[in-house]
Amino acid sequence: MGVCLLIHGFTGTPFEVEPLAKILHGKGYEVITPTLAGHGEDRQALERVTWQDWIHSVEHILTETLKVHDKVHLVGFSMGGLIATYLAVKYRDRVESLTMMSTPIYTINPKQLFKTIAEAIQKSMRSGNRHEDIARYMAKAKGTPLRSLAHFRRLIQTVKPLVEQIEVPLLVVQGQCDDLVEPRSAEYIYENAPCADKTLHFFEESKHIICHDCEAEQVTRMVAEFIERQQT
DSSP states (O other): OOEEEEEOOTTOOGGGGHHHHHHHHHTTOEEEOOOOTTOSSOGGGGGGOOHHHHHHHHHHHHHHHTTTOSOEEEEEETHHHHHHHHHHHHTGGGEEEEEEESOOSSBOOHHHHHHHHHHHHHHHHHHSSOOHHHHHHHHHHHHSOHHHHHHHHHHHHHHGGGGGGOOSOEEEEEETTOSSBOTHHHHHHHHHOOOSSEEEEEETTOOSSGGGSTTHHHHHHHHHHHHHHTOO
16 A cells, blocks of 8 residues: 655644544555654644644655555645645655645635634633634634744745645545634635646535534545555
């Protein structure tokens, strides 16, 4: 079997793609889930890295992997999808497929964000407890350095034009209820990628962390089946 490199998102960890990693491993793939530079520690570690560091931390692992394997499958969640795109274009002859999940071209879906917060407040008022969604947004707002947000935006600006250079088989997966990434991001990627083999699928009930949401089983199955079809 082949090797799959799974890349997590901004301020996240490999936990975000863990369900998919388990499925692929169970099918016999070698699965690599690196931690991006500045991640996996206290949030202030992000202050010391740049968007180039995020790319290079994965690129180093990719080049080492390609010393052993002829090709790899790249899978990126959220910001990881941007990094995977950058690498899929740069190493196009060594990449067997590219999967982009919840990948931002247009960030923050304000309508869904406010809807989620409103629903969370209503639930909290009824139960007397603070809802986990409120805690999540507050933690991100308080814990993410402004400098790293600027680098995140810079990465989007850098990678967006590269979408037009994607040549490898492509799967774009997006939750319709994503509260952090505009769903139209997926449409932009699909419409502008010139590759002949490309698929776009929206999951109607899923929010941002799509491998852990209510349709996770369908998501992981779709990605695994796509990767299996690309085996040469």
